Amino acid sequence: MLKIQNEEIVGVLGDKCDVGNDINKGSVELYSELQKDLSKLVLSEMQKDNRDNNVVLNSIRLQAELQEKKIMLGKGISRGAGKIAKHYIYERDKQIAALKERGVTPAEIAKEFGVSIFSVNLALDREELGLSEELRELPPTIISETIGLPKESRMLIIKEAADKKLTRREVREMCVAAKNVMRNG
Numbered sequence: 001m002l003k004i005q006n007e008e009i010v011g012v013l014g015d016k017c018d019v020g021n022d023i024n025k026g027s028v029e030l031y032s033e034l035q036k037d038l039s040k041l042v043l044s045e046m047q048k049d050n051r052d053n054n055v056v057l058n059s060i061r062l063q064a065e066l067q068e069k070k071i072m073l074g075k076g077i078s079r080g081a082g083k084i085a086k087h088y089i090y091e092r093d094k095q096i097a098a099l100k101e102r103g104v105t106p107a108e109i110a111k112e113f114g115v116s117i118f119s120v121n122l123a124l125d126r127e128e129l130g131l132s133e134e135l136r137e138l139p140p141t142i143i144s145e146t147i148g149l150p151k152e153s154r155m156l157i158i159k160e161a162a163d164k165k166l167t168r169r170e171v172r173e174m175c176v177a178a179k180n181v182m183r184n185g
Helices: 006-014 023-046 053-076 088-099 108-113 117-129 140-145 151-164 168-184
Strands: none
Touching: 023 151, 053 140, 088 108, 088 117, 108 117, 117 140, 117 151, 140 168, 151 168
16 A cells, blocks of 8 residues: 555545645545545435444544544644643743734634634733743643632642642632632622
């Protein structure tokens, strides 16, 4: 199979895959075609009186996996460790904050970075906290758990999370307890 020439692949796939120039684009197009074929399979199987539910479920599962791969290819993210490097997120946060200072709307920023407006708001929040390098080692999800608390309380919880290597769940429990104290006076 490894001895197949590029011309043979292009011959079979036609203009759907230009393997010589951009493999990511070609892969996305190939995955799209596979998704269409799986959709046709689901439709034809659903129309049968004695349909096989496993075929339908497996087809849908494969479609979802293909979509995930397309998204990862489109964003240029490798699946290696399955996570985005924290330093990348914090660098992006700085870029987002700079665009916001120049008057760019969160919607425009979201479109430029290919993220949701909610993600833009989280990035702006993290940047506004002014975290030290030590605290930037924490996953951004832990920091977002503290939203809704005063800045001083947030910083105390974030520092404790870093010192004690707390999980997101433990941080959430601390935040809920702090919010309950605030509500009850």
